[in-house]
Amino acid sequence: MKILKYILSAAILISAVSCKKFLDVEPRSSVSDEVTIVDGPSAKTALNGVYNALASSDYYGTSFQSLGYLNGDNIKWTGSQGYLNQFILHDVRSDNQALTSVWSAIFQTINRANHVIEKVPTVTGLTDAEKNRIIGEAYFIRALSYFDLARTWGGVQISLTPTTSAGDKNGLIKSTQVQTYAQVLNDLKAAEPLLPETVDRYHATKKTVWALRARYHLYQKEWADAEIYAAKVISDASNYQLLAPFSAFFANNARGTKESVFELYYSATSTNGHRNSWQPGENGGTRQWAPNDAFVALVNDPLIGGNRNVLVAKTGSGLWYGNLYYRSPATDPTYVIRTAELYLIRAEARAQLNNLSTVNGAASDLNAVRARAGLLPTTADTQNAILLAIENERKIEFAEEPHRWFDLVRTGRANEVLGITDANKLLMPIPLNQVSANNPQNPGYN
C-alpha cells in the first residue's frame, strides 16, 4: 500500500501543477480594458478607433448613408434584400435590420468618443495642444453622431460617459429631439476652441466644426448662423473650392481634393463596402439598389444634370447603376461634407433671409454650384422659386449622398414630394430590440 500512496501523491502533484499558472491564458490580439488610454500613443490610437467606428460599414461606410438616399426619391431597390424596399416605399418597420445596425454603429461611435473625451484629459506625455486636438476631434465626432441620430430618429438617450459595465446606461431616459440637437451644439461648441484652425480633410479641425455648424443651423432654421458658418469655410477659398467638372472630386481615384471639407479615408486594408451595393455584378457588386428611371432621366438631361451625369453608368445589358463609389480595391472615400454643400447651405439661408441676389446672394451661391455642373445660371427669381431650385439642385448634386430624405423632412416637403401624409413617418422607428420603458417607440410605430 505504500506504493499506492506514492502514486497517489505523485498523481496529485503532477496534476496540481496545472491549477494556477495553467489556467491563466491571455489573448494576443486584444488587451485588457483596464489599460487602454494611458499615454500619448494610446490616446492617439484610441482616437483612430473613434474614426474607425465613424467609417464602419453600418455608419458612414454604407448603411447610414443609404438611409439618407433610399428614403428619398432617386433610388430604386434592385437586389434581394426586401427590407431595403421599406425605405423606398416609406413603409419602414421597426424590425428592419438596416435600422438596427445603423443605430448600433452610431452608439458604438459615441461610446468610443466618450472614452477619449473622459480619459485623455488625465493622460500625461502629451502637449496641451495635442491633448486638445484629440479631445476636440472626439467632441466633433460625437456631435456628428448625435446630429445623425436626431435627424433620423428624433430624440434618443444621450450617453456622455464611457461604458464600463453592461448595466451602465440602464437609467438613461430618452431625450427629446430638441434636447438631442442641443447636445450636438454643446459638443460643437466644446470642440471649436480645442481644435486648430488648420486644413485636414480626413480629420476634424476648427473648419470642419464650422462646416457642421452651418448644416446644424440650417436644420434648426437659424438662417443667419447658417450663413455665417458656411461663409467661414467658403471664404477660405484657397483650400475649399468647387472643382470643375463635377467628377473632379471623385473620378480617377481622386481623394482629398479641395472640394472636400470632411471625408473618411479607406484603403486596401480597410475597405469601404459601399460600392458593393451600387456596382452591378459585372463590376463585382450586388447592385442592391440603383438610380430609378426618373432620376436617370433627370441626371442625363443636359439642362438639369449637366456634367453630373457621371453619377450614373450603364451596364452592357442596359442596366443603370450609381457610380460615385466604384474603386477596386474598394477604397472610395465617404464624402461627409463637401464645399458644394456649404454653397447650397448658404444659398438656402440667404434665400430664407430673402437675399436672392445674384451677387453675394442666394442665386450667386446656387449658380456657383450650377456653373460647376456645366449649367446656366438659375432663372428662379422669387424666394419660393429659388428655394425650390435649391431643393432640386441638392436632389441631383447629392443624389448618392445622405441628404435627400433629410432635406425633404427638414423643409416639411416630404408630404408634397414623397406623398407621406403621416407626419409620424418622418422619423424612423426605434429599432424593435432597442425599445424599452426608458426608450419608448416613436409615435406611429410599434
Add this chain to the structure above:
Amino acid sequence: MQKIKRISASYGLILGRSTLLLSLILVTFLGPLAASAQVQTKPIINSTLTGTVINSRTKSPVEGAVVHINGTTHEVVTDREGKFNFVTGQKFPYTLFVSLIGYKKKEIVANGSPVNIELEESVSQLDEIVVVGYATQERRNLVSSVSKVSATETKNLPVAGFNEQLQGKAAGVQINSNAGIPGDGIFVRVRGTTSINASSDPLYIVDGVFINNTSLQTLNTGGRATSPIADINPADIENIEVLKDATATAIYGARGANGVIIVTTKRGNFNTKARVSFNINQGVASAIKLWDLESAEANAEVMNVAWINTGIDKPSTNQTFANRPFRPVSEGGKGLPSEQQDYDRLNDLYRTASLSNYDFSLQGGTSATRYYFGLSYTDQESIMRPVYFTRGSFKANLDQKVNSFISVGMSNSLSRSFRNQATAGDGPTGNMMVSTLNSATYLAKNAADGTPIRWNGWDNLQQLLDNYNTNTKSLRYIGNLYADAEIIPGLKFRTSASVDYDNYNESQYWNTNTVQGSAPTNGRATSGLSDNTTWINEQTLTFRHRFGTKHNFGALIGNTLQSNIRQRTSAVGTGFANNSFELISSAANTTSSQAWTKGNLASFFSRLDYNYAYKYYIEVDARADGASNFGKNNQWGYFPSIGLAWRLKEEEFLKNNSVISDLKLRASAGYTGNQAGIDNFASQGLWTGGASYFDVAGTAPQQLGNPDLKWEKTRQIDAGVELGLFNDRINLQVDLYDKYTSDLLLSLPVPAVTGFNTYLTNLGAMSNKGYELTIVTNNIRKPGFSWQTSFNISGNINKIEKLPAPITVYSRDWVRMQEGSSMYSFWLYKQLSVDPANGDAIFEDVNKDGSITVADRQILGSATPKFYGGFNNSLNYRGFDANVFFSYSYGNDVYNLNRFFAAESGTRPDRSVQSIDKNYWTTPGQITNVPRPTSVGNNYLIEQNSRMLEDGSFIRLKSLTLGYTLPKKLTSRFKVESLRFYAVGSNLLLFTKYSGADPETNVTSNQNAQGLDYGTPPQPRTIQFGLNLTL
C-alpha cells in the same frame, strides 16, 4: 481546491506539459517496485490442455474466444481454427471460463485434454460490452443510459462522417444531414439542445482523445461549414457508444451536458494469426428529385402580371401593359411569353456522381503484441458539380505487454481529407445554386455569339463550372499513447498522452471569368492556413474487487490536463496579370491577417460503484473542471451524479420466471456542464487593436468583461427500464428524462446606447424532456436462418424556460428564440388566406389593431421534430444477408427559402418560379394561397410569410443492403477465409409532403437556425456494389 492550489504553488516550476514524461517515468520506475513485491517462482507444469471452441448454432470454429482458468491470471485466445493450447501449473480438474463478445459466457470443467467447447451466440444485449467513461461494463451491470452502435451496421453508408451514419440508429440521438455535400457539417443532438450561445454538440472522444468538432473553415461556401468528424475513417471504427444520462456523462463534467459520443477503433487480438481484409465498393449517386420550375413561358407571364399589377397599384411607377417586359420585340420588349425559350440549368449542375471506397486492414497478435493496421481511400462525388470529397487514411493501433502487469500501447490515425468545394446556399456571387435554381427559366445561358451571359449580377453557371477553384486540405492526426500498470491485482494505474492535430489549408481563386474575379478585381486569390492542436494528459487509477461473494466494489480517480491552441494565418491577393497566375505572390494588392487563441482545462474526476449480488447497484460520479476561459470568480465547476439500478431478474420471484428473462430498473440524477463554443477570452474585458484609421493603428472597446462568467449547468434526471422477454427474444429499453439547463452562457443583447450590442453572461434556462424507446426482437434464430428487427423512437420537448428578451437569428429575423417557445422556432406573419375578391394576402392581425405590423409576428412552427427514430430488419439465410433500414422524423417544419428567393410571383425580376407557387391569384373568386403578384402592399413586401413554412416530416429508406457470402468449402480452396459480395443502396425512397428537394436541409452553420432550406443540394440516392475479402 485551496489545498491543491497551495501544493501547486510549491511545485510551480514543473510545467503541465512535462506530466506525460513524469507519468511514464513513474510507471517504469514503479513497475519493478511492484514486481519485486510479488513472489516470483519458477513455473511448474502440471497439465497441458488443448481444445477447440465452436459456434453451437453453425458448428463453425470461433476465433478470438478468451479461455481463462478459474483462479489464475492465465488466459489464452483461440486461433482461426478455434483451437487453443494451455500449459499450466494447475492440475485437472479445473474450471474454464470461455468468453467472447457476442456469445454467452461459458463455464466448463476440464477433466482432461483435449476439450471441445460449444459457445452459444448471445441474442441478449445483456452480454454486450459497453464502453463508458474511462471503463467498460457489461450491459447487465450498467447503471446509466448508453446507446451502442456497431460500426459494421453503418460503415458502408456513403457519407463522410461516422456521426452522419448514426442517423436513426440510436434512441435519443437526433441527426440531420444538412445538405448532400459529402464532408459537410451535420446537426447532431443528444437529448435535445441545451444552449444558445455555447455549442449544443456532443463531446466526441476517439480512443480516449477528446477531439475537435468545430470546423476550421473560414471560406464562405454559402453559410455551410465542413465537418472535422469526416477526417475519421468509419472503416477503422469498431463501436460507437452514446452516453446520455447524468450518470454516464458526469464523469466528463463540464463537457458532458450535450451527451458524449465515444468511438472505439479496431484493435488486434492476442494470439491470433495475421488476417488481411479488403473491402472494396464502387457506386453511383443521383438526386431522388430536384426542384420543379415553371416553364419559360409561365415564368415570363408572371413577370408581366406583376409588372402590370404594380403599375395599377402605384401609377407613379409608370408600369403599364404597354411597357410590360415581355411584349413583342417589335415593340421594344423581350418578346411575348409564348416566344420564350426554355433553359434548363439544373441538368447542367447536377450529375450522376461516382462513389468509390477501398479499405485494407491487417490485424492479429502474438502472445504479447496485438496490432491493427488500416489503410483506406474513399472518393465521394457530390451530385452537384464540381464538388467532391476524398479521404486517404492510415491507422495503426498497437498494444504491447511489457510484462505480466505492465502494458503499453498506442492508437494512431492519420488522414488527409481533400474537399473540392463550391458555394451552394446564401450569397449572390460564385453561388452554384443561386445561378441555377433562382435564375428564370427564360434567361439564355449564352448570347447569340456564344458569350456567356450573367444575369442578376450572378455568375454564369457554365463559367462557374469551368472556373471554380476552391479547395481545402485537412491533414489530421489523432493519437494516443498509454501505459497501464496493474500494481496489485484489481488496482490499475493508467497514464496517457494524446494529441489531436489538424492542419487545415484552404485556397480559393476567382479568375476573371467569375464575377468575384472579373475586372476591376482582376483575379482574387485567398489562402488560409489554420491549425488546431489539442494536447491531453490523463491519469487514472482504478480499483475493482469483490468482497466476500456478494459485495462488488469499484473505484476510479483520475485527472486530465488539456490545452487547445488554434491559430490561423491568411492572405488575400487581387489584381493578377492574367488567369495563368494564381499565387498571391503574383497579386498587385495583398492583405493578410492572423489569429490565435488558446484555452486550457484542468480536471479531476472520480467514480465509486457498488453492487450487491448483481442485484442492487449504486454509482456515484463526479468531476471538477477548471478552465482558463472563465472568470476569476468562477474558474472551477463541480459536477456530481448518482445512479441506482435494481435488477429484478436476480430476485427470487423472477429468477425462474420463463417469460421475463430480464428486468432492470434504473434511475439517475446529476449535473453536467457546457462551455464548448465560447470564446477562450470571453470573460475578459477587452480592447481590440484592429480599429485602424488613415492606415494608422487604432484601438477600441471590443467586449465587456464578466469575471463571474461560468459554465452552463444541466441537471438531468433519468428513469429507465430494461426488459427481456422469452429468453431475451424480445429486448425492450425505455428511458424517460428531464434535463434542465440553467446559467445559459448568453450573449445577452444590451441596449446599443452602451456602445455594445451584447454581453456574455450566465442568464436564462432551457429544458428538454423526452422519452426513448428501443425494441430489439430476434424473430427467427435457427441454424442457417436468422431475422432480427429493431425499432427505436425518441421524442424531445425543448423549451426556452427563461430568456430576458427574445433573440432573433439569421437574416430577416426568420428564426426567433423567446421564453416559452422551443429552439428553432420560426417568427412569421401568418397568412390566413388570400382574399378571393382581390387577391390580397390576409394576415392574422394578432393584436387586432387593424394593421399588420411587427406586433403581429408570431412563433409558427419549429424545425424540431416531435419524434424521430429508425426501423431496422436484418436477415441471414445461409450465405445471404439482407438489411433494410428506415429512418424517420415527424413534426419538423422547414422554411422554404428556395421559394422565397425565387420570383415571388414576379416581384423579383428575372427569377424562377417554383411549381408550388404557380397558382397565383389572377381572377376574382379564385381560391389560392398565392397572393396577387404586385410589389405594392403586403402581398410580397412582408418577407416572413407563413406561406413558405412547410411540413418537413419524412420517412426514408435510409439503407438497403444485400449480401452473399461464398460457402467456406469453396473459398478455403483458394486460401480465402471469407468472400462476400454485397450491394448497398441509400436513400432509395423518400416519403414526404415537403415541396422542396429534401426536407433534411439547412443553409447555415449558425447552430441556432435550423430548417432553413436555401440552395443546398439534396442528399443523393446511392447504389454501391462491393466485396469483402478476408485472407
